[in-house]
Amino acid sequence: MLAQPLMKGSPVQVSPFDVERLRRDFPILRTSVRGKPLIYLDNAATTQKPQVMIDALRRYYEAQNANIHRGVHYLSELGTKLYEDVRQKAKDFVRADDWREVIFVKGTTEAINLVASTYGRSRVNEGDEIVISGMEHHSNIVPWQMLCGEKNAKLRVIPLNDAGELLLDEYERLLTPTTRLVAVAHVSNALGTVNPLRQIIAMAHAKGIPVLVDGAQAVPHMKVDVRELDCDFYAFSAHKMYGPTGIGILYGKSSFLQDMPPYQGGGDMIKSVTFEKTLFNDLPYKFEAGTPNIADTIAFGATLDYLQSLDWTTLTQYEHDLLTYATEQLTEIRGLKVIGTAREKAGVLSFTLENIHPHDIGTILDQEGIAVRTGHHCAQPVMIRYDVPATVRASFAFYNTREEVDALVRGIHKVVEVFA
Amino acid sequence: MPADELRSLYQEIILEHNKNPRNFRVMADADVTLEGYNPLCGDHYTVYLKIEGEVVKDVSFKGSGCAISKASASVMSTMVKGKTRQEAERLFDRFHALVTGKPDQSVNLDEIGSMAAFAGVSEFPARVKCASLAWHTLHAALENKQEAITTE
Numbered sequence: 001m002l003a004q005p006l007m008k009g010s011p012v013q014v015s016p017f018d019v020e021r022l023r024r025d026f027p028i029l030r031t032s033v034r035g036k037p038l039i040y041l042d043n044a045a046t047t048q049k050p051q052v053m054i055d056a057l058r059r060y061y062e063a064q065n066a067n068i069h070r071g072v073h074y075l076s077e078l079g080t081k082l083y084e085d086v087r088q089k090a091k092d093f094v095r096a097d098d099w100r101e102v103i104f105v106k107g108t109t110e111a112i113n114l115v116a117s118t119y120g121r122s123r124v125n126e127g128d129e130i131v132i133s134g135m136e137h138h139s140n141i142v143p144w145q146m147l148c149g150e151k152n153a154k155l156r157v158i159p160l161n162d163a164g165e166l167l168l169d170e171y172e173r174l175l176t177p178t179t180r181l182v183a184v185a186h187v188s189n190a191l192g193t194v195n196p197l198r199q200i201i202a203m204a205h206a207k208g209i210p211v212l213v214d215g216a217q218a219v220p221h222m223k224v225d226v227r228e229l230d231c232d233f234y235a236f237s238a239h240k241m242y243g244p245t246g247i248g249i250l251y252g253k254s255s256f257l258q259d260m261p262p263y264q265g266g267g268d269m270i271k272s273v274t275f276e277k278t279l280f281n282d283l284p285y286k287f288e289a290g291t292p293n294i295a296d297t298i299a300f301g302a303t304l305d306y307l308q309s310l311d312w313t314t315l316t317q318y319e320h321d322l323l324t325y326a327t328e329q330l331t332e333i334r335g336l337k338v339i340g341t342a343r344e345k346a347g348v349l350s351f352t353l354e355n356i357h358p359h360d361i362g363t364i365l366d367q368e369g370i371a372v373r374t375g376h377h378c379a380q381p382v383m384i385r386y387d388v389p390a391t392v393r394a395s396f397a398f399y400n401t402r403e404e405v406d407a408l409v410r411g412i413h414k415v416v417e418v419f420a
Numbered sequence: 421m422p423a424d425e426l427r428s429l430y431q432e433i434i435l436e437h438n439k440n441p442r443n444f445r446v447m448a449d450a451d452v453t454l455e456g457y458n459p460l461c462g463d464h465y466t467v468y469l470k471i472e473g474e475v476v477k478d479v480s481f482k483g484s485g486c487a488i489s490k491a492s493a494s495v496m497s498t499m500v501k502g503k504t505r506q507e508a509e510r511l512f513d514r515f516h517a518l519v520t521g522k523p524d525q526s527v528n529l530d531e532i533g534s535m536a537a538f539a540g541v542s543e544f545p546a547r548v549k550c551a552s553l554a555w556h557t558l559h560a561a562l563e564n565k566q567e568a569i570t571t572e
Contacts, residue, residue, distance in 0.1 A: 389462030
């Protein structure tokens with residue numbers, strides 16, 4: 001167990017992949033729910049938090065709290081340093097070129113809204129088109145729909161095949177001289193599909209079209225390299241990758257960010273203000289008005305240190321094997337249908353049971369201490385595509401085990417028993 | 421069945437009505453037709469009423485949703501059929517109090533009949549909307565609301 005909070009520059013190597021050891025880093029995994037040990041399979045909604053992050057959050061409020069960026073006193077300077085260090089850590093985590101390309105936001109949703117209301121509003125005009133995919137979360141649909149409504153532009157949607165994979169030949173046809181942006185998920189939250197991003201991005205770039213990636217479901221499961229992907233924007237949330245709620249990252253290529261108008265006006269995003277004219281601040285502060293979420297950002301830094309200490313090659317392999325095992329075990333249950341069978345998947349196993357509504361399944365599993373998601377997963381168009389009102393979604397993290405999958409299988413058999 | 425708590429939710433009556441819902445049909449000559457929709461879980465029903473004067477002569481419903489919502493709609497249809505508007509509204513009030521955990525002290529078990537099976541729902545806050553959907557739709561239909569009802 002990582003008893004002491006990790007200091008910057010001192011990553012602890014944990015290898016080979018030892019799930020029992022890693023589970024001890026997450027205090028909630030020792031708790032019980034309804035008299036049963038918690039089996040937490042709702043990681044795509046939010047992951048659990050390591051002790052080092054919880055400690056960092058507490059330490060900030062107990063010993064470090066002050067406002068940042070302007071104070072000359074000790075705590076303000078300390079807070080500023082801790083806060084800005086996290087920007088570096090986030091930059092390193094997604095392998096960006098420059099810390100100025102890392103903008104702190106509330107989460108993925110705000111990151112996408114930021115791009116829609118700055119890049120979108122200044123570059124999209126009547127008759128232009130925005131291309132999204134048929135597997136997007138509502139947060140990567142609605143901001144573009146609102147923008148299109150305002151500008152009289154068109155929203156075009158890349159269709160999916162029955163397995164939940166994007167149809168790239170259809171996508172190619174959607175890229176036209178009036179396409180202003182492609183906005184697409186790295187990993188689908190409802191289906192688990194990992195999209196072939198490099199190809200998607202290269203196809204758009206060949207026609208001079210920038211690409212925004214919703215990376216919320218990818219960063220917890222795989223090492224992301226924004227330079228290798230060559231994406232123009234990459235959005236993700238801390239709380240879905242073992243960090244606190246209320247903080248997220250928008251990565252953007254500085255060539256785009258430089259030219260974009262500010263997002264919100266206020267303190268911190270300015271160089272000087274008179275009633276006649278305001279000079280906007282440089283990157284990244286131009287996009288960060290007001291006192292930011294200092295505490296959670298600093299706590300997120302502890303999460304990033306923790307994640308950097310893990311061996312991601314074994315972690316990714318472990319998660320992949322666990323998802324394969326879960327898929328095999330669940331598929332054997334009579335009447336169970338997996339929704340989303342793409343060749344490349346990560347983290348998510350969505351399913352339905354014949355004649356039993358997902359809500360009833362969720363309630364019965366909950367009695368077994370098993371937390372799954374039931375519903376449309378903020379992806380109603382996906383539900384419509386597969387003609388289901390809802391699904392049950394078991395979503396995994398590296399701390400989940402085969403024993404937990406077995407418990408899920410037993411739980412589903414109980415569901416079937418109740419409704420037999 | 422696994423736990424006591426669970427048994428209190430999925431009563432035999434509920435499971436049975438879910439399997440064999442009563443009055444589960446489209447009513448072509450209905451006087452009032454109203455949709456009820458629970459966007460959170462996708463429960464979606466249409467409630468049909470045949471009304472003569474003050475009396476609800478016939479009730480039916482069609483649609484899909486979870487066991488709780490379907491059984492509740494089925495029980496509702498059997499209880500309301502033949503009642504006056506006023507009696508139906510009174511049953512709606514009773515049901516609402518029951519599933520939100522505010523049962524009237526003076527409640528008469530004979531009066532609420534099969535509805536009593538839904539008492540356990542109050543222990544499951546996330547499921548109250550499922551149980552109430554058909555009853556809310558009935559209530560709105562009796563008030564001559566035209567627009568589809570949603571629980572959100």
